[in-house]
Amino acid sequence: MRTEPGGGIESGGRTEPGGEAPASSADPLAGRRVLVLISGSIAAVKLPLVVSALAARGAEVRCALTPSAARLVSAVALASLSRHPCALDDDQWSHRAARPLHIELAEWADLVLLAPLSATTLGRWVHGLAEGLVASTLLACEAPVLVAPAMNTAMWEAPPVRRNWQALQAFERVVPVAPGHGLLACDRRGEGRMAEPERLLLALESLALHGWRRDWAGRRLLVSTGPTREFLDPARCLTNPSTGRMGVLLAQAALQRGAVVDLVHGPLQVEPVLLDGLLCHPVVTAAEMERQLSGLQPVADAIVMAAAVADHRRVEARHEKLPKQDLQPALSGGWEPVPDLLAGLVARRPAGQRILGFAAHSGDVLPQARAKFARKGCDLLFANPIDLPGAGFGSAFNQGWLLGPGERIEAIAPAPKLAVAHRLLDALAGLPLRPPAAAPPHRAAADGTRPAAADP
Ligand SMILES: Cc1cc2nc3c(=O)[nH]c(=O)nc-3n(C[C@H](O)[C@H](O)[C@H](O)COP(=O)(O)O)c2cc1C
Numbered sequence: 001m002r003t004e005p006g007g008g009i010e011s012g013g014r015t016e017p018g019g020e021a022p023a024s025s026a027d028p029l030a031g032r033r034v035l036v037l038i039s040g041s042i043a044a045v046k047l048p049l050v051v052s053a054l055a056a057r058g059a060e061v062r063c064a065l066t067p068s069a070a071r072l073v074s075a076v077a078l079a080s081l082s083r084h085p086c087a088l089d090d091d092q093w094s095h096r097a098a099r100p101l102h103i104e105l106a107e108w109a110d111l112v113l114l115a116p117l118s119a120t121t122l123g124r125w126v127h128g129l130a131e132g133l134v135a136s137t138l139l140a141c142e143a144p145v146l147v148a149p150a151m152n153t154a155m156w157e158a159p160p161v162r163r164n165w166q167a168l169q170a171f172e173r174v175v176p177v178a179p180g181h182g183l184l185a186c187d188r189r190g191e192g193r194m195a196e197p198e199r200l201l202l203a204l205e206s207l208a209l210h211g212w213r214r215d216w217a218g219r220r221l222l223v224s225t226g227p228t229r230e231f232l233d234p235a236r237c238l239t240n241p242s243t244g245r246m247g248v249l250l251a252q253a254a255l256q257r258g259a260v261v262d263l264v265h266g267p268l269q270v271e272p273v274l275l276d277g278l279l280c281h282p283v284v285t286a287a288e289m290e291r292q293l294s295g296l297q298p299v300a301d302a303i304v305m306a307a308a309v310a311d312h313r314r315v316e317a318r319h320e321k322l323p324k325q326d327l328q329p330a331l332s333g334g335w336e337p338v339p340d341l342l343a344g345l346v347a348r349r350p351a352g353q354r355i356l357g358f359a360a361h362s363g364d365v366l367p368q369a370r371a372k373f374a375r376k377g378c379d380l381l382f383a384n385p386i387d388l389p390g391a392g393f394g395s396a397f398n399q400g401w402l403l404g405p406g407e408r409i410e411a412i413a414p415a416p417k418l419a420v421a422h423r424l425l426d427a428l429a430g431l432p433l434r435p436p437a438a439a440p441p442h443r444a445a446a447d448g449t450r451p452a453a454a455d456p
Contacts, residue, residue, distance in 0.1 A: 027057050027058060027205075027416070028205050028208040028209045028416065028418075028419065029054060029057045029058065029059045029201075029204060029205055029208055030057060030058030030059065031058060031059070031060070032059050032060070032110045032111055032208055033059070033060045033062075033108055033109055033110045033111070034054055034059045034060065034061050034062075034109070034110065034111050034112075034113060034204065035061075035062050035063075035064070035105055035106075035108065035109035035111070035112045035113070035137070035141075035143070036050070036051055036054075036061060036062070036063045036064075036078075036082070036112075036113045036115070037063075037064050037112060037113070037114045037115075037134045037137060037138065038063065038064070038065045038066070038069040038073065038078075038115065038116065038134075039065075039066045039068065039069050039114070039116060039117055039118040039120070039121035039134060040066050040067075040068025040069045040071070040072060040118045040120065040121075041069075041072070041116035041117075041118045041150040041151060041194070042072060042150075042185040043115075043116035043150035043185075043193075043194035044065075044069045044072045044073040044116055045072065045073050046194065046196075046197050047063075047073060047078070047115065047116075048073065048074075048077050048078060048081055049197045050113070050115070050197045050200055050201060051063060051078055051081045051082050052081045053197070053201055054082075054201070054204070055081060055082060055083060060084075061081075061082040061083070061084065062082060062084045062086075062087070062105065062108065062109075063075075063078040063079070063082050063084070063086045063087065064086070064087040064088070064105060064133050064134055064137060065078070065086060065087070065088055065134070066089070066118075066121060066132055066133075066134045066135075067088070067089055067132070068118070068120075069134075070088055075088060087101060087105065087133060088133065089132050089133045091133070092133050092136075101133060102130075102133055102136040102137040102140050103140050105133075105137045105141075106137050106140035106141035106142070106143075107140075107142075109141060109143045110143055110208075111143055111144060111146070111204060111207055111208060112138075112141055112143050112144065112145040112146065113145075113146050113148075113200065113204060114134075114138065114145055114146065114147045114148070115146070115147070115148035115150075115177075115194060115195075115200055116148060116149065116150035116151075116194045117147050117148060117149040117150065118149075118150075118151065119151055119155050119158075119161050119164075121134060121135060121138075122149065122161065122164045122165065122168065123160070123161075123164055125138050125139070125168070126164040126167045126168055127164075142173070143173070144173045144174075144175060144207055144211060144212035145173060145174050145175070146175045146177060146200070146203050146204055146207055147168065147174055147175065147176050147177065148177045148179070148194050148195045148200055149165065149178070149179050149192075149194070150179055150192065150193065150194030151179075151192050152184060152186050152188065152192055153184065153188055153190030153191050153192045155192065156179065156191055156192040157191070172212075173212045174212070175203065175207055175212050175214075175256060177195045177199065177200065177203050177256075177277075178195075178277065179191060179192050179193050179194055179195065180193050180195060180196075180276050180277070181193065195276065195277075196273045196276065198271055198273045198274070199273050199274070199276055199277075202249075202252060202274065202418070203252075203256055205416075205418055206252070206253055206256045206418060206422070207256075209418060209419050209422050210253070210256075210257065210422045213257070214257055214258030215257055215258065215429055216254050216257040216258045216259035216425070216429065217257075217258030217259070218258070219258070219259050219260070219301040219302070219433065220259065220260045220261075220262070220299055220300050220301050221251070221254045221259045221260070221261045221262070221300065221301065221302050221303075221304065222261075222262045222264070222293065222296050222297065222300035222302070222303045222304070223247050223250055223251045223254070223261060223262070223263050223264070223303075223304045223306060224247065224263075224264045224265070224289060224293060224303075224304070224305050224306060224307035224341070225242075225244040225246065225247020225248055225250075225251070225263065225264075225265050225266075225268070225306045225307050226242055226243070226244030226247065226265040226266035226267060226268045226307055226308070227239045227240045227241070227242040227244070227266045227267065227307070227308045227309075227310065228266045228283070228284065228285055228286045228288075228289055228307065228308075228309050228310045228338075229266065229267065229284050229285060229310060230285060230286065230310045230312060230313035230314065230338070231285075231314065231317070231318075232314060232318065232322070232330060232331070233318040233319075233320065233321050233322045233330075234318075234319065234320070234321055235321045236322075237310075238310050238311075238312060238313075239310050240308045240310060240393070241393040241394060242266075242307075242308035242393055243268065243269040243270060243393065243394050244265055244266065244268040244269065244270055244307075245269075245270050245394075245396075245417055246306055246358075246398060246417050246420070246421070247263070247265070247304065247306035247307065248263065248265070248268065248270050248274050248275065248278075249274070249417045249418045249421045250304055250306060250421040250424060250425065251263045251278050252274060252277070252278070252418075252421075253418060253421040253422050253425055254425055255277050255278060257425065260279070261277075261278050261279065262278075262279045262281060262296050262300070263275070263278045263279065263280050263281065264281045264283060264289055264292045264293055264296065264307070265280065265281070265282055265283070265307070266282075266283060266284065266289065266307060266308075267282075267284065269394075281296070285313070286309050286310060286313065286338040286339070286341065287313075287338075289307060289309065289341060290339060290341055290344065293341060293344075293345060294344070294345075294348065297345060297348060297349065297350075297353075298350060300353060301352075301353065301354070301433055301434060302353065302354040302355070302356070302428050302433060303345055303349075303353065303354070303355045303356070304355075304356045304358075304424070304428070305341065305342045305345060305355065305356070305357045305358060305378075306358045307341070307358075308360060308393075309338060309341055310338065311337060311338060312335040312336065312337055312338065313335065313336060313338050314334055314335060314336075315334050315335065315336050316334065318330075342355070342357045342376055342378060343376060343377075346376060346377045346378055351434070352432075352433065352434030353434070354379045354380075354428055354431050354433055355378040355379055355380075356378065356379065356380040356381070356382065356424060356427075356428050357372075357376055357378040357380070357381045357382070358381075358382050358383075358384070359372050359381055359382070359383040359384070360383075360384055360385075360386045360393075361383060361384075361385060361386065362385065362386055362387035363387070365383050365384070365385050365400065365401060366383070366401055366409075368383070369381060369383030369401055369403055370403065373403040379404070379405065379428075379431055380402060380403065380404050380424075380427055380428060380431070381402070381403045382400055382401070382402050382403075382412075382424055383400050383401045383402075383403065384398055384399065384400030384401075385399070385400065395417075396416060396417060397414050397415060397416055397417060398412075398414070398415070398417050398420045399412055399413055399414040399415065399420070400412050400420075402423075402424065402427055404427065404431075405431075410427075
């Protein structure tokens, strides 16, 4: 009998198409009370999109604006989109309120999104100034706060702002989402552009799933993902339907947990914004992937090999397109297996480096996974079915078996890929990793600075 992770080894239950979604596949943001605090940056105009998406995903949303923010974005729009009155400074002084509004809001929230964060509000918070509704709510709040600054590059690089931003990293419950590089409203290109709305939503989802703890801080993670392509000729290739989403979400989850993440990826089919904050190393063929992985392996504390590597390649590269009538013989001969990239990483690994492999299987996954785990020598193997609805290539969900040391096998029930990513990171972090101090020096991304890329 085929064993499936949805129901455990004994029961073998499975999720049928159109059947009721298992509890673990529910949106992690549904039912969460999200307080959105907005300060006076022009990026405030993007927040209605975030609020609307949160409400559509079933979160309960309330918004509060600083007076400057209220001049840049409509409180009426935010009230309509959140289905709640939008709180302004004047509301703090209403004689109708039985309790101070900043305490009400602070105690109501499960999660707080502070976006955009202006230089002024940052300064107030770091220096403990409870001036205005947003600043006093921040000081009164005990919920985790996702913080996304936005400002002109010179402001962002100004020493007092850098000092305040550094100081904020030490606050408990604060999860920073550093601004990216891009076109700013001042017509300049540079650092200071607020993280895009999709990234803020993903970061909130991570916060809802995992909490605010940065258990990967000071560590460097190497992740491979996506398909590779092996060319028959310049017009045709051997590849697979992997989108790369599972590995990209795993990389984003690790980034939020404090890691510096190198992502070696084949041609991806994910929203480009999901690559923000990662050190990306794009490749096409297995040989290119192997080169990048072996160059980056020495600085990695752990490796996740989630890429779907195409199995065979041409013995000799062909630089001209084959005529159709010559295709048949070219398809049946002249191919060789590509090297086993996971086996290569395991063979070359330095002491204390941990490796999680992925295995995509159809049919009865578990026996195949057991044999592969015994053969590969990695620390963990996540085996996932690719022939079940709601799992594998192209799906927003995944499920499978996690095989670990001492014949440990854990069934991972169907869940959003981000939830599976956090579960896999928990398992990897649970293994004895080399102490952070022993790792080669690198700057953590926690302060929002991009570490120097270690391209081989
Ligand atoms: C059009 C406009 C855009 C602004 N954009 C930013 C910005 O992106 N980041 C920032 O820190 N301040 C920005 N400011 C300045 C702040 O609004 C100002 O410093 C204000 O004191 C912030 O107060 P608050 O933090 O209470 O909202 C902008 C001001 C204006 C008029």
